[in-house]
Amino acid sequence: MLPLRDDAPTRNVPWATYALLVVNIVVFLFLQPAGYQNSDISDRSADEVDEYAYRWAAVPCELAERESLADGAECTGEREPDAILPEDKNVWATLVTHMFLHGNLLHLLGNMLFLWVFGNYVEDRLGPWPFLGLYLTSGLVAMLGHAAFNWHDAIPMLGASGAIAGLLGAYLILRPRGRILVATGVGGLQVIYVPAWSVLGLFFLEQFFIDEASGVAWIAHAAGMVAGALLALVLARLVADPEMPRFDAASTRSPNWTLPEAPPTA
Amino acid sequence: MPGPSGYGPPPGYGYGYGQPQGYGYPAPPGYGYGPPPGHGYGPPPGYGYGPPPGYGYGYAPQPSKADLLPAAGLGRRALARTIDVLLALVLLIIPFGMIGNDRPFAHVFLGILGVAAYEALFTTWTGATPGKLVCNIRVAELRLTGPLSPAAAVRRGLLIGVVLPIGALVAFSEEDEAGVVVGLIWFAIAATTVGLSTILSPLHRGFHDRLFATFVVQKAAPAFIDEPDLERWTDIHVAPDPTPYGPSATLDQRRRARASRLDDAPMLVLVLVACAVIGTVFDGGGWWTVAIMWTIWLVAFVADETWRVARFGATAGHRRAGLAVVDIDTGEPPSPKRSFLRAALLGLLLYTVVLLPVLAFWVRVARFNRGPHDRIGRTAVVAISRRATEEATHAAAA
Numbered sequence: 001m002l003p004l005r006d007d008a009p010t011r012n013v014p015w016a017t018y019a020l021l022v023v024n025i026v027v028f029l030f031l032q033p034a035g036y037q038n039s040d041i042s043d044r045s046a047d048e049v050d051e052y053a054y055r056w057a058a059v060p061c062e063l064a065e066r067e068s069l070a071d072g073a074e075c076t077g078e079r080e081p082d083a084i085l086p087e088d089k090n091v092w093a094t095l096v097t098h099m100f101l102h103g104n105l106l107h108l109l110g111n112m113l114f115l116w117v118f119g120n121y122v123e124d125r126l127g128p129w130p131f132l133g134l135y136l137t138s139g140l141v142a143m144l145g146h147a148a149f150n151w152h153d154a155i156p157m158l159g160a161s162g163a164i165a166g167l168l169g170a171y172l173i174l175r176p177r178g179r180i181l182v183a184t185g186v187g188g189l190q191v192i193y194v195p196a197w198s199v200l201g202l203f204f205l206e207q208f209f210i211d212e213a214s215g216v217a218w219i220a221h222a223a224g225m226v227a228g229a230l231l232a233l234v235l236a237r238l239v240a241d242p243e244m245p246r247f248d249a250a251s252t253r254s255p256n257w258t259l260p261e262a263p264p265t266a
Numbered sequence: 267m268p269g270p271s272g273y274g275p276p277p278g279y280g281y282g283y284g285q286p287q288g289y290g291y292p293a294p295p296g297y298g299y300g301p302p303p304g305h306g307y308g309p310p311p312g313y314g315y316g317p318p319p320g321y322g323y324g325y326a327p328q329p330s331k332a333d334l335l336p337a338a339g340l341g342r343r344a345l346a347r348t349i350d351v352l353l354a355l356v357l358l359i360i361p362f363g364m365i366g367n368d369r370p371f372a373h374v375f376l377g378i379l380g381v382a383a384y385e386a387l388f389t390t391w392t393g394a395t396p397g398k399l400v401c402n403i404r405v406a407e408l409r410l411t412g413p414l415s416p417a418a419a420v421r422r423g424l425l426i427g428v429v430l431p432i433g434a435l436v437a438f439s440e441e442d443e444a445g446v447v448v449g450l451i452w453f454a455i456a457a458t459t460v461g462l463s464t465i466l467s468p469l470h471r472g473f474h475d476r477l478f479a480t481f482v483v484q485k486a487a488p489a490f491i492d493e494p495d496l497e498r499w500t501d502i503h504v505a506p507d508p509t510p511y512g513p514s515a516t517l518d519q520r521r522r523a524r525a526s527r528l529d530d531a532p533m534l535v536l537v538l539v540a541c542a543v544i545g546t547v548f549d550g551g552g553w554w555t556v557a558i559m560w561t562i563w564l565v566a567f568v569a570d571e572t573w574r575v576a577r578f579g580a581t582a583g584h585r586r587a588g589l590a591v592v593d594i595d596t597g598e599p600p601s602p603k604r605s606f607l608r609a610a611l612l613g614l615l616l617y618t619v620v621l622l623p624v625l626a627f628w629v630r631v632a633r634f635n636r637g638p639h640d641r642i643g644r645t646a647v648v649a650i651s652r653r654a655t656e657e658a659t660h661a662a663a664a
Contacts, residue, residue: 001542007525029375034368045368105371179525184542185556190617193525198535202543 001199003114004191007179008121016128017119020135021112024160028102037105050083057156058098060147062091069154079154099139101158111160117180118171119164122232125174130235138166138228145223155215162220165203166228172200173232200225336487337469338403343482349397354384370439377435382420382427389419394485402485414480422478429456429474511597512648513658514634519587520647527583537566564613571609575645576602584647588654594644608643615639 028036033052035045054069065073068089102108123131142162147153171178178196204225210218358380365372388395393414394404405414405422414422433453437446464472471481508514515523528535541559548555574581579590579599591608593600600608615625615638629637634646649658 001539025375029369029372030365034366037369037371177529179529181525184538185545190619191622192528192538192617194528194535194538195532198539202539 001182001184001194001202003117003199004181004183006117006121006181006196007193008124008175010120010124012124014120014123014128016131016135017115017123020115020119020160024100024102024108024112024115027100028105028108032101036103047084051086053101053156053158054083055086055089056094056097057101057158058094058143058147059091059156060150060153062089063095063144063147064151067091075152075154077150077153077155095140095143096136098143098156098158099136099160099163102160103158107159111164114164114168115160118167121175121178122167122170125241126170126232126235126239130239134166134170134228134231134235135163137231138169138224139163141227142166142217142220142224146217146220149219157217157220159217161217162224165221165224166231168200168203169225169228169230170232170235171196172204172225173229174236336484338401338482338484340465340470342401342403343398343464343470346395346397346401346403349400350384350395353396354381357384373439374432374435377431378427380427381431382423384423385426386416386420386423389414389423390416398482403482404485404487405480406483406487408479408481418478418480422474422480425474425477430460432456508659509592509594509634509646509648511592511646512650513655514636515587515589515647515649515654516658517630517635519589519649519654519657520629520635523581523583523587523589523647525583526586527581529582529586531570531582534566534570538563560617564617567617568606568609568613571612572602572606575609576600576605588649588651589647590650591645591647594640594646600643600645604643604645608639608645611642612637612639 033045033048035049038045059069059075061075061077062068062073065075067073068085068091069075069079070085070087070089102111119131119135122134126134139160139162142165143157146157146162176195176197179193180196180199181191181193182199183191204222207218207222207225210216358377361376361380362373365376385395389405392399393406398404405419407414407418430453433449433451433456435449437449437453460472460474463476464470467476469481475481541563545555545559571581575591576599578585579592584590591600592598593604599605612625615621625637625639629635634640636646640646649655
């Protein structure tokens, strides 16, 4: 189920969401090596890609050993054998930088779609600064969660997925009955509004059935989503929201209208 | 006469529709279809664009109202577009050169953004792109023909930026032949669509203008066009007719009703999710899986829709938007048989993606906005709640 939009009206311009979109897209298109956006990678650009990943993406065992691979961190997990390891790497910086990198165009587009659909409302509800805090914290927790289960892994992890999963968790808490327009694969392609709990609940459950071999850091998704949900529980109490009309379940059950009278026949 | 759901009409109900004339509109003889005298169509004597008093019908063919509005001519617009395309190309060459040749997606992104910014910024600041300025034409909003609001300019610019150059950019940046062909085909389709819609529409308003309620005018056009006939040449309002049971629902109300359709039907949501999951997990089954899942979903939807409409005359969506589905003959909720016919056709049209445009178009153009499913079930969707009724009557009067 691919979300396309939600039905929440936007009251304020979502500057933080825009900024995150721009930063992620600009970094991918203009700062990451060109090899990331070319399908046929030459040897030279493949080396560039590997070196870039080992410099800026987060490597679990480097975090565990608190020093970079070039400085002699011992990793038992497999890694790219010929990758050039950057010398002066700051291991802790990668906890933040990995969130703004993407592996390929589809990875970027998928993440930006979810950020746009769900970030928009979460920012509108919490305000830009709590929103940014939630985003970055979720990304951090997601990375640490992934590292905790893959302690000796030497494969670099990158992508905004963990942070964006945090937004999904927050949306699930803040607006579980919000309506999301999704494209589903039932019978080809259909477009239908479904409640947020079904899309987001399915997304959460899906993570536990992801094939390990696919290279998707599913623990990061799940951990990020839980972190976002917990943070949203707290932030929703701290940030008042007087304007938002509350969902009134009673109004769908007891209608305050009656059917009209039939016209007299002439 | 209580309906099957148990709520009959209270005495004295009605918003002024359903008067004793049966189906016709309560109107004095000779009144016709228009608004009351003195409030409406056709300019008052001595006003602006209309033919002068005493012009008469006998002398010459009367020019249509559309010709009298200060829309820009097609020749000028073509020239202006040519100048703009060339200028934008020149401006884009510099950043393209700086990026280098090995970043195809960066090219596409910059191209879209560049064209959108070119359109939006110039239109916001000067009221027109450089090409249009040279040709003495400008972009205006439909009623207040001053400079475009920044929001409208940005939206219009983004649409032009995404639709027009993207095909050319893909063709330019791709290295394999298939990519080039796809890009060129996209470009040809987009250019033809925009071009044809501009040439054929009244006031030469292409899709990009119709979406955002703008049009291209001569530079000397007055700042405020209060031409009452303007609406007839545009599509800002789709005025629904009132049915005998209340004003028929507007397109916007029906869109809102669709959005909250599943609000009180969690079981239906679960069926949909299950179908989607099974369809994804067993994708090895190919078309059989797809067909079976689609059938299961359709049966569930039709059963639910039939029951709700026959029992309550509304789904949660209709209720939230203040609407009801009524039998066109009685004003009551439709019988189970009619409700089933309606639901079956609706499900088929809504959930077979190629048929969706048929439904959307039909509902838009039909009298009372009754789609094919309303025809087959002999039903109509009417505004019931006070707020919805006011909205719908307001839309009809505007």
